[in-house]
Amino acid sequence: MDEGLALAMETMGKERERKRKKIREEGGLPLCQDPLDLLGRDLMLRVLNNLDARSVVRCLVVSRSWNRVASSDLLWTSKCEELWHGKAHLPRLSLVRGVSKLDAYSLSVMDGKRTRIVKDDLCDHVWDFHFTKVAPEYWRNLDPCWKGNGPPMHRYFHQDGSQTADPGDKVWGGHECCYSIVTSMIGGGKIREHYVRINRWLPLAVSRKQDWSWEMSNNFYCYSSVPDAYKEGGTGPLFLVM
Template sequence: MAKNTDKSTMEDENEDEEEEDDDSLQDPLVVYGYDIMLMILNRLDARSLASMLLVSRSWRAIASSDIIWSKKCEELWAGKAHLPRFLQTQGLSKLSAYSLSVQDGKRSRIMKEDLWDHAWEFHFKEEAPEYWRNLDPYWTGDHPPMRRYFHRDGTQTADSDDQVWGGHESCYSVVTSFMADGRMREHYVRINRWPQMHVSRRHDWGWEMSNHLYCYSSVPDAHMKGGTGPYLPII
């Protein structure tokens, strides 16, 4: 009787081993190997590739490879107006760089670093008085667009040949308030006592600030060494 029991136990163990072997043979990572799977995963879009991270530890190891995500980052950053400064953090994986870039690209809260890191094109809107529009190259088309510059000390300046500026002193402030649940109640930028400007984000990760009189648009500077904006991700 004992011999039959031992034999039955051995058969069960053999069946379990065979099932495990079958499962292993069905795993493409085992069947094709690391190098071939790396080439296959490299052809996936970022969303599909991210889902591969959840399959298993071994799949996560290959799906999070810098070799793959370096290309995804290049594709993501192509044509963007600005690239975040924190991407230069030493030791940051390409997967993290991609995820944080997407997160920062959706950020609607402008920081002072965003203001002073960029040059800004300025123009009056059609609702502005005709006198000001007649001085604005955006409307006359006879000169490059006017530019404004925000500085760390809270001041703002313009180019020396700016006909609208007039050399007057100017300062700015960023105002943000939050509700109890952490959502922003209001968020705007104000220059001197002029009407507050609503802040918005373009698809190319550029910034726009505007009111009923005028509009500011950040000048693309993705080529800037070291990136721009806050030193840490803003949630």
């Protein structure tokens, strides 16, 4: 909390105490007043800005006047920046023009918890590809990650269902490649099985990291989404995926 805010709150605190003392001396009831009325909108915004997002959300239901202040874009812009800091990907649905910063924050949190990958996720990112330690030695010898003699191999997914690699990729070899996303559900809309399959090779289990990046892997190889939070307009689906 900066010195100006601290001084203002201290001054107001002394003024409130003076009024309470006067009322007690006159035999009246202690003064009880809405902090928003006392501090005003601008100062209350500065107070709320020092709270975590969960605490600010609680302020939304105090009253209509509190809701107007606690839902301000001025307040939630900084909350979004804090949430997005260090994330590998920013969800497209939270960066749509016209979406309030409060909604952008909420949508980002919900999308960040999503573990169901969709075609937009695959196609929007570049993917690092490498073999695991149980892969045959022949393939590991072609992998720069194991040999330490170059940048990682990259894979690219396309909306037409195909997959490609960088020119000159020794593992790729120029063969045709297609992918599919398989999801099976059980009662209550819960996911029973979810994986990505490339050609007829082993399925790739899908997982999500804390920085919102994706990983797809099986016993022999692994795909990791390359961070691209700088992309204008974000990445991933435009609508919330459950």
